[in-house]
Amino acid sequence: MAERQPTDADTHKPLPKAVEEWVQKKSKPGGGGNYAREADRVLTTFIDWTPDSIQTVRDVSRRTMMQYAEHLHRRADARVADPDDKAGITGRTAQQYYALVRAFFTYCVKWGYREENPAEHKPAMEELPDASLGADSNLQQFWSPRERTAFIQYVDKRAHDAISERGSDAVEEARDRALVYLFAYSGARSAELLRDPNDSRRIGVTWADVDPEAGVIRVLGKSQTAGEEVQLPSQARPAVERYRRILDPPTEEWPVFPTRHVPSLYECARSELSERVDGLESELEANGPEAVLRRYEISPPSITTETVRNIFRRLCKEGEIPVEGEHEYLKPHGARRGAGEALYRAEGASAAQRALRHEDPSTTSKMYSHIEASEQAEVASDAFEVIDEQTTTEDDVS
Missing domain, CATH: 1.10.150 (DNA polymerase; domain 1)
Incomplete structure (x- = not known):
């Protein structure tokens, strides 16, 4: 054939x-x-x-x-x-x-x-x-209390100095401080707070999603359920609220962390306003894309999950933050694990599970098995110490 x-x-x-x-x-x-x-x-x-x-x-x-x-x-x-x-x-x-x-x-x-x-x-x-x-799994990072404190102290000083010098122009420093505080204390995932280029539904939280009085931020959770509530503890609220005053969002639908990437702002303005605004290019040239977007209340895109990693990498390098282990910088997800670990140690597995919103309790237990092992080691040490003392006493008597 x-x-x-x-x-x-x-x-x-x-x-x-x-x-x-x-x-x-x-x-x-x-x-x-x-x-x-x-x-x-x-x-x-x-x-x-x-x-x-x-x-x-x-x-x-x-x-x-x-x-x-x-x-x-x-x-x-x-x-x-x-x-x-x-x-x-x-x-x-x-x-x-x-x-x-x-x-x-x-x-x-x-x-x-x-x-x-x-x-x-x-x-x-x-x-x-x-x-x-x-x-x-050894590559997984947990922000330790020492790391968290050092990072927060650095962004606090950086933001304070910038605001003292430039006032409302210190947007970037105020934003970076708010980012560090949010990740350090909320236990949120990057893709819940910021734009994920690989998921069209994840566009980043807006100010309408932030409720400081209730102490929550409403996000699209990992389960794709909208309106999941992420904790906003009192430690993080002042940094977020001060950042909001400096950012001065024109609407509640403005992203909490809008991009400052100028080409992206131009693209947003042109795609949303080219058919609505006569003389748009002249206005963009005269005032810049951010001012134009604010005037017409067109929300810019949020920064991305990759951007926040780059921000944290830069901040850790500039601030000479001591990072434990072989990690290059303090990663956003390491903050989530660190927050959960703090709750696990202080309040137990249930509190950590609720804060991290794990559907399966075994996920939390697996993540913090090192704590359980450490605690069990202490219990075992105490038990063996008692047994050894009793044995020694019996030998002395005999």
């Missing part, structure tokens, strides 16, 4: 169609239902990730696969920085995703949709993260 020759339709095979075809073949008896479902999910995400210029199987180049491997590596790095970051994956998961894409292109080569497998490109595979990245 003569080997089937690729047709013109084969050489221009649409990428989504080829994926659908491959998944269907894997779904046949013996092909593995779970494998097919996972392959469909990963390849669909891969298609969504590719730029609009990629339409067919042949449009995916070796360079595309290098960029995809780099993308997976960044997601693994995000996992290390913040295990609750929804974009984060372990290094092993990154390798599994890449392997599924590589298997798909092997199928495409077999059926003549392209001549070679771009995912077999060695430089691309070298961009993948190590399988252990993000999987080692």
Whole structure:
């Protein structure tokens, strides 16, 4: 039987169609239902990730696969920085995703949709993260009381000096202090307070979500439930309220932490106002994008989860904050764990679970198992001490 020759339709095979075809073949008896479902999910995400210029199987180049491997590596790095970051994956998961894409292109080569497998490109595979990245629980950071105190003292002094010198112009310093206080004491996740570029629903909290009197901030929780209440303890309220007075948001719908990235502000103003405001460019040139957005009460985007990590990295370096272990800086998620640990030690597991909003109590217990082990060690030490003393007394008597 003569080997089937690729047709013109084969050489221009649409990428989504080829994926659908491959998944269907894997779904046949013996092909593995779970494998097919996972392959469909990963390849669909891969298609969504590719730029609009990629339409067919042949449009995916070796360079595309290098960029995809780099993308997976960044997601693994995000996992290390913040295990609750929804974009984060372990290094092993990154390798599994890449392997599924590589298997798909092997199928495409077999059926003549392209001549070679771009995912077999060695430089691309070298961009993948190590399988252990993000999987080692020892990488997890907890802000210690010493670290928290040092960080707060630094941002307090920095904000106080800036406000004394520049008054209401000290927006950045007041914002940074409010950020540090919020993360240090609220137990909130980054993606609950700030914009997550990987989740269109997570656009960051607004001032309408902040209720200082009730001591809560209403967020979109990890369970995708809107209106979850994050604690706003008394320690954090003064920094947040002083920051609000300096920021002076024009509406309650203004983000608590609006971006100060000028190109993003220009883009927001143009996209929202170009069809509504005559002479917009002249107004932007004369007053700047932030003033224009305030005038027309158009909310700018919030800073992102990545931005806050960069802010904390910069602050720790500038303030020479002593960071324990091998961590480069005090990470936002380390603040969440540190807040939970403080509550766990002071009030017990139930208080920590409520503050961190863990649905499963075992999640809290697992996170703070080192405390339970330490306490159990103290109990055991006391018990053995009593037993040893009794044994010594009995030996002396005999």
